[in-house]
Amino acid sequence: MTEAKTLYEKIWDAHVVDQRDDGTALIYIDRHLVHEVTSPQAFEGLRKAGRKVRRPDLTLAVPDHNLPTTARIDADGNKIPIADPQSAAQLEALEANAPAFGIKYIGASDKEQGIVHVIGPEQAFTLPGTTLVCGDSHTAAHGALGALAFGIGTSEVEHVLATQTLQLSRSKSMEIRVEGLLGPGISPKDLILHIIGVIGTAGGTGHVIEYRGEVFEQMSIEGRLTVSNMSIEGGARAGLIAPDEKTFAYLKGRPMAPKGADWDAAVAYWKTLPTDNDARFDKSVTIQAADVAPTVTWGTSPEDVVPVTGHVPAPESFADASKRDAARKSLDYMGLTSGQAMGDVPVENIFIGSCTNSRIEDLRAAAQVLDGRKKADGVKWAIVVPGSGLVKAQAEAEGLDKIFTDSGFEWREPGCSACLGMNPDKVPPGERCASTSNRNFVGRQGPGARTHLMSPAMAAAAAVTGKLTDVRELIG
Amino acid sequence: MKPVRSVEGRAIPFGQKNVDTDVIIAAEWLKTISRDGLGKGAFESIRAQEGNVFDDPEYAGASILIAGDNFGCGSSREHAAWALDDMGIKAIIAPSFSDIFSSNAFKNGLLAIALPQEAIDRLMEVAKTDPVTIDMESMSVTTPFQDRFTFEMDPFRQQCLMDGLDEIDLTMAKSDAIEAHENRVDSAQSWHKPIAA
Numbered sequence: 239m240t241e242a243k244t245l246y247e248k249i250w251d252a253h254v255v256d257q258r259d260d261g262t263a264l265i266y267i268d269r270h271l272v273h274e275v276t277s278p279q280a281f282e283g284l285r286k287a288g289r290k291v292r293r294p295d296l297t298l299a300v301p302d303h304n305l306p307t308t309a310r311i312d313a314d315g316n317k318i319p320i321a322d323p324q325s326a327a328q329l330e331a332l333e334a335n336a337p338a339f340g341i342k343y344i345g346a347s348d349k350e351q352g353i354v355h356v357i358g359p360e361q362a363f364t365l366p367g368t369t370l371v372c373g374d375s376h377t378a379a380h381g382a383l384g385a386l387a388f389g390i391g392t393s394e395v396e397h398v399l400a401t402q403t404l405q406l407s408r409s410k411s412m413e414i415r416v417e418g419l420l421g422p423g424i425s426p427k428d429l430i431l432h433i434i435g436v437i438g439t440a441g442g443t444g445h446v447i448e449y450r451g452e453v454f455e456q457m458s459i460e461g462r463l464t465v466s467n468m469s470i471e472g473g474a475r476a477g478l479i480a481p482d483e484k485t486f487a488y489l490k491g492r493p494m495a496p497k498g499a500d501w502d503a504a505v506a507y508w509k510t511l512p513t514d515n516d517a518r519f520d521k522s523v524t525i526q527a528a529d530v531a532p533t534v535t536w537g538t539s540p541e542d543v544v545p546v547t548g549h550v551p552a553p554e555s556f557a558d559a560s561k562r563d564a565a566r567k568s569l570d571y572m573g574l575t576s577g578q579a580m581g582d583v584p585v586e587n588i589f590i591g592s593c594t595n596s597r598i599e600d601l602r603a604a605a606q607v608l609d610g611r612k613k614a615d616g617v618k619w620a621i622v623v624p625g626s627g628l629v630k631a632q633a634e635a636e637g638l639d640k641i642f643t644d645s646g647f648e649w650r651e652p653g654c655s656a657c658l659g660m661n662p663d664k665v666p667p668g669e670r671c672a673s674t675s676n677r678n679f680v681g682r683q684g685p686g687a688r689t690h691l692m693s694p695a696m697a698a699a700a701a702v703t704g705k706l707t708d709v710r711e712l713i714g
Numbered sequence: 715m716k717p718v719r720s721v722e723g724r725a726i727p728f729g730q731k732n733v734d735t736d737v738i739i740a741a742e743w744l745k746t747i748s749r750d751g752l753g754k755g756a757f758e759s760i761r762a763q764e765g766n767v768f769d770d771p772e773y774a775g776a777s778i779l780i781a782g783d784n785f786g787c788g789s790s791r792e793h794a795a796w797a798l799d800d801m802g803i804k805a806i807i808a809p810s811f812s813d814i815f816s817s818n819a820f821k822n823g824l825l826a827i828a829l830p831q832e833a834i835d836r837l838m839e840v841a842k843t844d845p846v847t848i849d850m851e852s853m854s855v856t857t858p859f860q861d862r863f864t865f866e867m868d869p870f871r872q873q874c875l876m877d878g879l880d881e882i883d884l885t886m887a888k889s890d891a892i893e894a895h896e897n898r899v900d901s902a903q904s905w906h907k908p909i910a911a
Contacts, residue, residue: 255895256888260869264888266895268906276791278747287882292892304745324745331747368906375790375814389814391792393821393881401885403892407868409813439732440784443813473787475813496905504905539732560731560782658741658789679736679788681759 242516244411245478246446249386249511253369255403262407267398268368269385271354272299272341274332275660276373280396281335292402294340298363301329301346302353303660307623307650310347317347325661339399352626352652355379355593359463360626362492366481366508371398376593376676378469382462383489384481384511386446389470410520412445412474416453418527423710425603426461427595427674427693429453430468431533433525435543442474445521448513449479453527459488460599467594468676471540480512532708534580535678535691537568542678544580546696546708552576571680572688573668580706583690584616587671588647588701589683590694591623592657595674600694601633604674605641607698607712613646614704620647621663623655645701659684672700715823717878721804721848723777725841728767729834731782735815738786738794752793753800778846780837781808785826786815795822805848807855809834820871821881829855833863850876 243251256264277299284291291297304325312318320326329346336343344350350357355376358364366384371377373395380387394404414433420426434441447469454462462479469477486505489495496504531545542565544551553565553576569576574583590596590604601624613620622642624630630652633639639649656663657675659682665671667686674697675682678689690706699709743755760766767773779798785808786794795818798806805825819826825848829837833855837846840857847856850872855863867875874881885892899906 253895256891258870262868262870264885264891266892266899275744279749279792282747289882322745328745328747373790373792375788377790389790391790391795391814391818391821393792393818397882397885400882401889401892402896403885405870405881405885439787440810440812443784443810470788473784473812496907500905500907503903507903507905539734564731658736660741660744677734677736677788679734681740682736685740685759 242514244513244517244519245384245448245480245511246386246411247517249367249369250408252367262405264403265369265406267371267402267404268296269363269370270297270398271358271363271370271372271377272297272395273303273354273372273374274301274328275303276392277335277395278328278331279392280399281339283396284339284399289400291339291341291399296402297341297399298344299332299336299341300344300351300354300357301332303654303658304328305346305651305653306661307621307653307655307663310651349627349631352629353593353596353654355467356596356625356629359383359459360492360628362489362495365489365504366485367511371404375470376467378475378477379463379467379593381469381476381478382459382466383485384478384508386476386478388475409446409475410444412442412447412521412523413519414447414449414523414525416449416451416525416527419453419456420527420530423695423713424530424532425693425695426457426464428533429527429530430465431535431540431543431691432530434468434472434540436525437472437523439471439539439541440473442469442472445474447472447474447477448519449477454479455482458599459484460597463597464594468540471676481508532696532710533692534696534706535689536572536574536580537565538571538678538680539568540676540678540691542568546580546706548580550574550576550578550580581708583670583706584704585670585672585690585700585706586616586618587665587669588613588617588620588697589656589671589673589675590621590697591625591655592675593625593654594676595694596623596625596629598629598632600674601629601638604694604698605638607695607702607709608645609641611645611702613701616704617646617701620701621650621656622647623650624652626652647701656683658682665689672697672706715878715880718804718823718825718875719850721777721825723845724773724775725778725780725807725837725846726767726773726776727838727841728779728781729838732784732787733781734788735786735791735794736788739791739797743797744791744793749796751800752797753802756797756801775802777802777804778848779803779806780834780841781806783809785811787812790814792818795819795824799824807834807837820875823875823878825875827855827865829863829865836861
């Protein structure tokens with residue numbers, strides 16, 4: 239009888255190139271996504287050492303973080319120059335490095351361009367059972383397809399480019415089991431925010447999470463991507479969901495998916511991947527789906543969550559002294575007072591986008607709330623940034639762009655945008671943003687910006703009322 | 715990478731928990747194509763505050779940073795490690811680190827030393843007046859007051875740091891094993907084909 243294994247252990251074992259006595263291993267990397275921010279120094283390192291990219295055919299480059307989300311091509315079909323010279327230089331570096339090292343490059347004005355974590359699954363560059371890395375912590379997203387995917391630093395980017403491997407220690411395994419199903423109007427974003435609230439931002443440190451339970455089996459691939467994406471906010475480098483028929487149906491026929499007999503062989507292999515019945519996890523956390531409400535953040539850490547029907551907590555209510563101190567600082571930064579009803583908090587900015595929530599289903603959910611409604615007068619800036627050119631085209635084919643613009647939103651070009659404000663899309667100091675992104679850190683969306691994380695439907699509801707709102711009141 | 719056998723010097727008693735990478739170095743600073751010069755942007759939002767510990771003349775020239783739990787959580791930006799290095803920090807001592815930050819620090823010869831909270835509390839006290847010493851051979855942190863705290867690190871990392879080994883060189887020496895893996899996958903899983911360039 240063979241030893242029972244988790245999904246993570248199966249993928250790990252299939253990728254060990256060399257095992258060291260101290261428990262670390264050289265792990266083969268099947269897929270490498272490269273963007274403009276974390277790669278220039280890696281390419282420079284290769285150049286200095288006279289090294290090549292070992293497997294350019296397993297590498298895909300695309301710009302996303304710096305790109306302005308305003309028009310990229312003028313009426314005459316010419317590229318519109320990027321105003322910020324540093325952003326322009328970084329984008330030019332990727333545009334030059336990719337062909338110089340033989341790497342496939344999706345350019346800023348190509349229709350497939352988008353956020354790395356949106357286009358990976360969309361192109362079926364991401365496949366179940368593979369190891370996938372990118373110099374970006376939200377690489378965890380790809381775990382939704384059953385790939386062992388995690389973010390790496392620039393030195394590791396260089397290491398993967400040169401050797402197609404990484405020297406790694408095996409992580410511990412952590413099961414997050416969700417019992418029951420989500421209530422009406424509750425989205426995968428609410429679920430993952432709730433989970434992070436339970437485990438904390440260091441809850442998954444040193445672990446690879448596997449999300450288990452019927453709720454994930456019922457969930458669309460887009461929803462699963464939202465959940466896995468934020469694993470890093472719970473401290474885990476990777477967050478897996480077992481591949482199933484939904485995964486296969488999602489991938490089949492996509493540009494880089496296996497075809498014909500290869501497809502059948504792939505599916506047969508992918509079916510062997512789910513965690514064995516007797517496999518053990520190092521840590522297990524159980525969450526009741528019935529406890530999950532439409533969730534928003536009140537502070538400056540993704541673990542600072544509360545149901546939108548709840549109140550700003552009192553710093554004194556936390557058992558830990560440093561958490562009390564952090565909560566006081568957070569409330570000061572956020573301009574909130576303890577006991578204030580979350581539903582009374584006004585917002586001036588709305589951001590629908592990011593690698594967490596910019597896929598077609600996210601846009602549909604937001605559009606459903608906005609259909610026939612206008613943004614409130616107090617909302618000064620509301621933008622929708624689709625995750626990729628293909629998502630944008632799909633949304634336009636469905637008429638969603640019209641719903642957004644009719645309600646007072648700006649309909650933008652794909653990119654990371656106001657999630658981290660590396661491009662011109664920033665939230666002004668002291669102003670609030672109802673944001674579908676993943677981090678509410680101090681200054682994340684711009685210096686002094688106050689971020690409230692939530693789902694696309696909730697962000698749309700906030701746009702309509704001008705304050706944080708329980709979307710269930712609008713969709714009834 | 716330069717070998718790191720020991721670090722001795724004044725330590726900044728920062729102590730904050732859950733210090734995220736956006737606090738260490740904000741996104742605006744990530745537009746560089748170089749590894750240098752990021753020290754100016756380190757802890758920008760904290761340094762904007764009056765009386766912050768980073769600009770306290772007492773700690774000018776400090777080579778060690780003492781922080782709270784979960785240091786470096788958030789993004790994978792190695793700029794966080796480069797910024798610390800550029801501001802002259804050679805080691806960070808905290809109860810725990812995010813996985814990616816810890817790896818990024820290691821790749822840059824920046825020590826990320828995990829010690830229990832009691833040891834951190836003591837070092838925060840000592841740091842106000844006296845230097846702290848980290849020795850990689852004995853894997854210990856000591857003070858002029860006979861405090862001695864030992865830490866753990868996987869032997870591979872310890873050796874790489876002490877000998878200043880280039881990890882890419884080490885891995886390239888295993889190219890036969892890498893090629894063998896590629897051949898194994900090519901024959902057993904034909905679907906695993908690379909993408910067309």
